Amino acid sequence: MDKLPIDSVLPELKRALSEHANAVLIASPGAGKTTRVPLAVLDEPWLSGRKILLLEPRRLAARSAAKYMASAIGEEVGGTVGYRVRMDTKVGPRTRVEVVTEGVLTRMLQHDPSLDGIGLVIFDEFHERSLQADLGLALCLQSQALLRDDLKLLVMSATLEAEPVAKLLGEAPVVVSEGRAYPVETVYRPRSPSTYLDDAVASAVMDAMRAHDGDVLVFLPGIGEIRSVEAKLGGMLAGTSGVRVCPLHGSLPFEAQDAAIAPLRSGGRKVVLSTSVAETSLTVEGITVVVDAGLMRVSRFSPRTGMSRLETLPVSAASADQRRGRAGRLGPGTCYRLWSSEEQARLSPRNVPEIMEADLSSLLLELTVWGAGDPAGLAWLDPPPAPALQQAKELLTQLGALDADGRTITSHGRAMSEYGVHPRIAHMLLRAMELGLGANACELAVLLSERDIVKGGGGRADADLRLRLDALQGKGTAAVDEGVRRRLLDEAGRLKRELGVRGEKGDAESDSCGLLLAFAYPDRIARQRDSGKYLLSGGRGAAFANGQLLSREEWIVVADVDDAGTDSKIRMAAPLSYAQLTEHLKDAIREETEVYWDSASQSVRARARKRLGAIVLEEVPMHKPPADRVLAGLLGGIRAEGLDILPWSRAARQYQERVVFVRYHDASWPDLSDEALLADLETWLAPYAEGIKGRSDLQRLNIKELLESMLSWEQRRLLDTYAPTHWSVPSGSRLPIDYGDIEAPALAVRLQELFGLPETPRIAGGRVALTLHLLSPAQRPVQVTRDLASFWRNAYFEVRKDLKGRYPKHYWPDDPLEAQATRRAKPPGQ
Structure with a gap:
């Protein structure tokens, strides 16, 4: 094997792992850490013949690393080296190194918390700080502390700050490999605000190919941009031989992914259009030039709305350096950045850890199954935020994964956790199996878990999820990517086999689409409002951006919204019938009564409602509401209107004032001030308000007698002495x-x-x-x-x-103290 930079630090790394339970390896891109380290420590005495788990953040990277290591020792994948990713496994009885995605590790831990037979777990590319990597490390640390003191953990990264993670690992030793640094020239070519991204990227690619030899790796934020640039380059390269444009993203079939990574067998040049999947772990053969659009697409969760949304953002400085380094893997290279050096200086230093911005429902489900419903009991590099955890708890409770108190896992929740998919999808699959709709649910699950299957999404009818289901099943006229369709059908087929669903095709009818979607998104069942917009059961507003056929439906379920503005834009949805709603989601429908004070009529009113979250299904007047609710409504109305609504007589007001006066001088007397009376209506007024529903009924109360009842017999006797009514x-x-x-x-x-x-x-x-x-x-x-x-x-x-x-006719004596008082003009006798 060719010598790689990592080779020089392997003795130090072996020594660190021999003497400590954990270690941290920092190695620059291209150093060879992913493929060299597992094989180098495979025969270490402390491993004692046990397996190594190598965690990769993406399926593509896991498969590629396993193939490379197997080839390096002259074997096929599935021998000494194998891989295990979602819906694809190649391991055998002799496998010692298993390359797995991070979600697979979580499944393994849930089934066997001690990881019996595993001697070393390696967390590769940990700087990406994926949610599953943080969870896997937290669970491994607890397993190590409680069950397996001989389990060793190794965290590997290219750009991670070593000190915090070394401290988390118990002051673990840090081994650093400088890597092989071929010079990479950086060319800044800022894109004009008036220039479309695909035009700027395609132009940069053509200039780069004219100026440099070798293959070109282009970084774009998403599949839509990849398709657009692919189309642009197709036109520009028309008539040019020997140049192949290869998309590279996680939604491609495995064969297309392998073709993008491998060198062209027939010679010529290759332009690889990739998402951030090629930023780390992968080595794309032949690359000497990188064209970086400088953008990334991330999913951000909003605890305020309970929804996740995709945002296109500038890359971090660390990611930009990672991408730039791809041009210098084989020799000197060039990186074209479609932004200015001034913009480069303003980039965020590194990406925000996913745990700080993600939907945490999957994480909380895993933790509750693990027995750690309170994440504070685990060791985290960054603890999960409380608002997102609360939102996750509410969703899992709504899906029936947690009991009513939101703390204990239910049998349904345990079954959901076995599926290894988002809790929403797991709940949908379980409910669908009960109704004999498993085939459609499996196909819907892969559609919801992937990018949009329909090309050019956003047309007038594109929001209808039924079109996607039909397209997946080979029906309808929607334009689809056949490669993606075949891969999704394969994944749906594997899922059906795992669940024991008979048949490879879904039901001929797509009427169940909305119902299945409602199982997954009970908080996004929506009812049309008078304005033609929709109210979601979770409380948010939503609307179609243009004239969609679905906008005629009274009831829909929203699968995807942009979560922007007052009314979120509906990107994907399916219709739901009211009969389906009331039959299959009746447990989510709450019956409630509202007894309230109506200020217009100055009386207590009552109505009965059926409600699905924020949506009122039915509402009718209630003629005989419970007496205690009527009383509460009455007292609430009195508080809202003020005490003047009561039938105060002058004698009652004077009585109140006299008692207030006495209390001012003697605090042992009851407080009959307006503020105190309003605050304590339940004590002095409620016992006498039976049957009273409104202002007119209140008139029969004698307020003075009610106030008198608040004084003791002795106080009533003393009141006339201390505060007489007259003098x-x-x-x-x-x-x-x-x-x-x-x-x-x-x-x-x-x-x-x-x-x-x-x-x-x-x-x-x-x-x-x-x-x-x-x-x-x-x-x-x-x-x-x-x-x-x-x-x-x-x-x-x-x-x-x-x-x-x-007043000359009146009596005005010289000595008023000797004069006789009079009510007349003259004193008596005159």
Whole structure:
């Protein structure tokens, strides 16, 4: 074998693994870590003949690495080296190195937490920080701590910061390989905002091929862009011999993926149009030039809406360097970047770990099956965010994977976890099997798990998922990629065999499509609103972007939306009948009664509803609601309207004010303030409100009696002493006391009726002097005082002078204390 940079550090790595349970290997792209390390440690004594698991983030990388290692030792895959990926396995009884995708490791751990027979687990390309890699490492660390102290873990990466992961692995040693650094010239060719991406990329490819020898690797964000650039280049290269354009992405059949990676046997040149699948792990033979569009497509989950959406974003600086390095694997190369050096300086240093932005329902399901429903009990490089975990718990509970408290796995949840697919899809498959719809469900599952099978999605009828199902089954007129269709049919066939579904084709009818989709997305069942838009059962709004045939349907299930704006754009959906909804999703329909205060009618109203999440299915008036709900509605209405809705008499208000006054001076008395009464309606009002439904019924209440009932017998007796309702003045009049001002109860009295009274009257056991509002014979204010003696001495004579002039027929004595009080113009006897 050719010597690779990693070879120089293999002795150090072997020593680290021999002396420690865990290790970290940092090796530059092209160093050979993926294919050299497993074979180098295969015969180490500490391994004792046990297997090595090598984890790769993608199926394509796993298959490629296994084939390369098997070829290096002169064997076929399935001998010493094999691979195990979703729906494709090549291992044998002699297999010692198994290359697996990260999800396969999770399945193995769930079936055998001790990983019996495994001596070393290698996490390759860990810098990508996929959700499954983080989960797999957390579970392996716990297995190592509790069950297998002889299990060794090795984390390998090209760009990872070694210190945090080494600390997570128990201060594991870090081995560094510098790699083989062939010089790569970087050419910045920023794309004009007015230039379409496919035009800019195709132009850069043609210029690169004219300026350089060798093959070209082009990085694009997604399949749509790959197809568009492929079409552009097809036109530009028309008539040119010896150039082959090869797409490369995970949705291609395995044969097409292998063809894109391998060198051309007939000579000539190759242009590989790839997603980020070629960024790490893979070696694409013959590449000397990289053209990087500088974009990546990532899935981001929104806990606010419970939906994931694909976003096209600039790559990180670390990813850009990884891509650039692909041009220098074999020798000096060139990298064309379709952005400026100034934009390069503003790139994010590295990608955000998937665990921080992903839908965590699969992760939480796996953790709950593992017995770690609380992720805090595991070791994480980045703990999963609480909002996304809460959203995941709600979804799994809705799907029946967790019990009502959201903590314990159900038998249905355990069955879901066995399928190795997203919980939504697993739930759909299980429900479909019960109804004899397994064939269609398997085909629908592969459609939902992959990119859109229909070419040029986005047409007027393209949102209908039934068209995709028909196209997969070879029916209909939609244009599809035949290679993708055949691969999806193969995957659907394998899934049917795994589930024991008979037959290779789905049902002839596609009417079940919406029902199956409803099992997977119960939170995206949608009902048409008056505006022609839709309300999803999860509470979001959604709408078709243009005149879709599906927009005529009252009920649909939305499989894909863009989660943007007030009404998300519906990308894919299927119709659902109301009969299907009520028959097969009846457990999700909640019957509820609403008893509420209607401010317009000033009364309690009641209605019964059937609800599917945010969607009201039926609503009818309720004639005999439960008495306790009526009472609660009444009290809520009183709180909303205020206490003035009650039939207050003047006597009731005065009684309230008197008690409030006494409490102001003695806190042992009950609080009858408006605020306290509103807060405590259940105590003082509710016992007397039976049968009352509205404002008119309230009129029969005697509020004063209700307030009196809140005082003890002793307090009622003392109230007249401490806060009398009236005060008798020297003239013989019995005048009411105004307790409106808690600090200054007032007595309004004509001045002539107080002649002969030397001091201000006092209440509250003599502690509070009444505020006297002295009036003229015409009941107009003359003076306000709380010190009557001072008034007689100082102010009376000035007031007397004024009053005598205005009311000359009235009696205004020189000495008011010796005069006789009167209610008439003259004193008695005159």
